[in-house]
Amino acid sequence: MAQEAEVSGFRRFWRRNQRAANSLFTFLAIWGIFTALNPALFTNWVTYNAIFLTLPITIFLVTTLVFVIVSGELDLAFPSVMGFSGWMFVLAYTAGVPPFPAMIFAVACGAAMGFGIGALVVYGQLSSLVATLGLNFLIRGIINIGAQGRAISASDLRDTTTYAVFAERFFLFPNQMYWAIAWIIFCTILFRSHRFGIRVQLVGDNPESAAQMGVNVKRTRMMVFAFSGLGAGLAGVFAIFVNFVWWPTNGDGTLLPALAAVFVGGTPTWGGIGTVVGGAIGALTVGFIESGVVGVGFSGYYVQFFFGLIIILSIIAHRFSGKRVR
Amino acid sequence: MSEPIVELTNIVKRFGNVAALRGVSLKVFRGEVLGLIGDNGAGKSTLIKTLAGVHPPDEGEIRIRGQHVSPWNAAAARDSGVETVFQDRALAPQHSIVTNIFMGREITGRLGFIDHARQIQEAGRLMREIGFTSKVFNPESTVGLLSGGERQGVAIARALYNEADVIVLDEPTTALSLTETQKVFNFVRTVQASGRSVVFIGHNIYHVYDIADRFVVIDRGAVAFEARKSDFGDADELIHVMHELAETGTTDHRVAG
Numbered sequence: 001m002a003q004e005a006e007v008s009g010f011r012r013f014w015r016r017n018q019r020a021a022n023s024l025f026t027f028l029a030i031w032g033i034f035t036a037l038n039p040a041l042f043t044n045w046v047t048y049n050a051i052f053l054t055l056p057i058t059i060f061l062v063t064t065l066v067f068v069i070v071s072g073e074l075d076l077a078f079p080s081v082m083g084f085s086g087w088m089f090v091l092a093y094t095a096g097v098p099p100f101p102a103m104i105f106a107v108a109c110g111a112a113m114g115f116g117i118g119a120l121v122v123y124g125q126l127s128s129l130v131a132t133l134g135l136n137f138l139i140r141g142i143i144n145i146g147a148q149g150r151a152i153s154a155s156d157l158r159d160t161t162t163y164a165v166f167a168e169r170f171f172l173f174p175n176q177m178y179w180a181i182a183w184i185i186f187c188t189i190l191f192r193s194h195r196f197g198i199r200v201q202l203v204g205d206n207p208e209s210a211a212q213m214g215v216n217v218k219r220t221r222m223m224v225f226a227f228s229g230l231g232a233g234l235a236g237v238f239a240i241f242v243n244f245v246w247w248p249t250n251g252d253g254t255l256l257p258a259l260a261a262v263f264v265g266g267t268p269t270w271g272g273i274g275t276v277v278g279g280a281i282g283a284l285t286v287g288f289i290e291s292g293v294v295g296v297g298f299s300g301y302y303v304q305f306f307f308g309l310i311i312i313l314s315i316i317a318h319r320f321s322g323k324r325v326r
Numbered sequence: 327m328s329e330p331i332v333e334l335t336n337i338v339k340r341f342g343n344v345a346a347l348r349g350v351s352l353k354v355f356r357g358e359v360l361g362l363i364g365d366n367g368a369g370k371s372t373l374i375k376t377l378a379g380v381h382p383p384d385e386g387e388i389r390i391r392g393q394h395v396s397p398w399n400a401a402a403a404r405d406s407g408v409e410t411v412f413q414d415r416a417l418a419p420q421h422s423i424v425t426n427i428f429m430g431r432e433i434t435g436r437l438g439f440i441d442h443a444r445q446i447q448e449a450g451r452l453m454r455e456i457g458f459t460s461k462v463f464n465p466e467s468t469v470g471l472l473s474g475g476e477r478q479g480v481a482i483a484r485a486l487y488n489e490a491d492v493i494v495l496d497e498p499t500t501a502l503s504l505t506e507t508q509k510v511f512n513f514v515r516t517v518q519a520s521g522r523s524v525v526f527i528g529h530n531i532y533h534v535y536d537i538a539d540r541f542v543v544i545d546r547g548a549v550a551f552e553a554r555k556s557d558f559g560d561a562d563e564l565i566h567v568m569h570e571l572a573e574t575g576t577t578d579h580r581v582a583g
Binding site for chain 1: 378379380399400401403404410412414415416417418419420421425429430431432434437438439440442443466468469470471484
């Protein structure tokens with residue numbers, strides 16, 4: 001096609017990354033405003049330590065959630081899957097399983113749970129919104145009944161090699177951040193350059209067409225939920241690396257910020273297209289608002305107000321990334 | 327006549343209590359253009375979707391080059407060399423031409439990673455092959471921004487990629503301009519000249535008559551009539567047969583054995 005419509009490298013790059021770029025501009029604008037209001041605080045690297053410690057947890061959730069939204073489904077059960085995986089991790093670890101195999105076991109539990117959720121939604125022909133909402137309560141209920149409200153400590157985890165590898169500090173960031181960045185790269189490649197990611201996008205865009213062309217729509221959808229479960233499993237384990245304690249409420253507060261991060265990141269609600277990198281930037285934006293609002297001198301009461309305001313402004317900004325084509 | 331490439335025998339397809347296909351038997355021979363015609367609701371679309379593997383049959387047998395294929399689904403149909411250009415074109419409008427051309431048939435390397443460069447190269451080749459080129463779009467253009475005829479071009483290019491033995495065109499000229507219709511006819515003739523077969527479904531009997539070598543009329547979920555083009559003097563005779571079938575369920579039109 002060399003003789004036909006040539007598209008310059010920059011234009012092609014821009015077209016592919018416009019949504020992620022818009023979410024980056026949104027973040028930089030917020031960062032710029034906060035820094036202008038309190039330069040001493042926001043030019044000090046220490047300010048970002050707390051963000052970089054918890055941001056990876058949101059990133060594991062958001063990046064996999066992007067696949068779910070792009071496939072045209074919704075997963076509201078990931079917070080309880082995250083809590084369940086964390087529970088499995090501390091149970092295995094406190095029962096004497098070395099931390100790395102315990103970690104693998106917990107993440108596998110998350111993926112298996114996600115697969116089960118996907119099977120129920122796909123083969124039960126249920127609305128994923130309602131089914132996963134119900135399952136979120138159900139799984140949390142199982143956790144509460146099983147744990148009887150008791151937290152489980154894993155304080156000696158910090159003396160292990162696994163902790164050193166996954167959560168010690170190296171150079172500027174806690175190790176979690178490096179793992180999260182590696183995960184973003186992996187998910188981006190999976191989304192853009194692997195058959196699985198391409199089929200997730202096609203199924204989200206037009207499931208009938210995908211089925212007519214031989215794409216196994218049901219299997220793709222189930223795998224998407226399994227992948228979301230895997231991300232929730234990773235988030236559940238990394239949450240233990242932060243506090244060394246598992247609470248039965250682990251993951252409870254992640255539902256709305258993670259979903260908001262997906263949309264702030266530029267993935268539209270209608271499915272078919274999306275951005276993993278944008279989702280990660282959305283996670284950074286959402287994480288930054290919380291500490292940023294207090295940092296510029298507002299009381300904690302303002303956090304939710306600004307949170308909502310920025311989400312709405314981001315969604316409006318993403319309208320300029322292009323409307324849905326049919 | 328040679329051995330059929332596709333042979334459907336006593337195909338039954340039900341939707342609840344309604345039998346959309348009631349024991350359809352059909353053969354497609356190498357290098358022929360088979361015109362499939364019938365009234366609205368006759369069962370043409372169900373038959374095409376069954377042939378494309380979208381609706382697996384409830385009863386009956388599908389043989390490809392003499393081999394029974396089971397299970398029969400969309401992937402099996404494409405693997406067996408049956409490509410379908412659906413009436414709705416089966417496209418993903420938010421994605422590029424190249425992604426649509428390789429939908430369900432991605433060119434992958436090890437571990438399922440897409441070979442983007444080869445896909446773009448192949449898409450370009452296919453688009454040139456069918457004369458589907460323009461200064462305003464390229465393989466990475468978004469399908470949703472193309473015209474109806476251009477979208478048809480994407481669906482046809484996709485059908486060509488696999489070097490399929492049989493290409494099924496479901497109402498390919500609907501809503502197309504005269505020029506675009508002519509392009510579709512040229513495509514059919516090119517495919518036939520390469521020794522492959524085409525099943526051409528249409529409402530416009532004049533279009534079907536122009537392009538097909540043989541006709542199968544579907545009525546009330548069954549094959550009501552089969553004839554070669556040489557059995558008719560012109561398209562009006564074929565239309566007359568269809569009127570007879572619609573009114574009486576039978577025709578006295580004689581066909582050569």
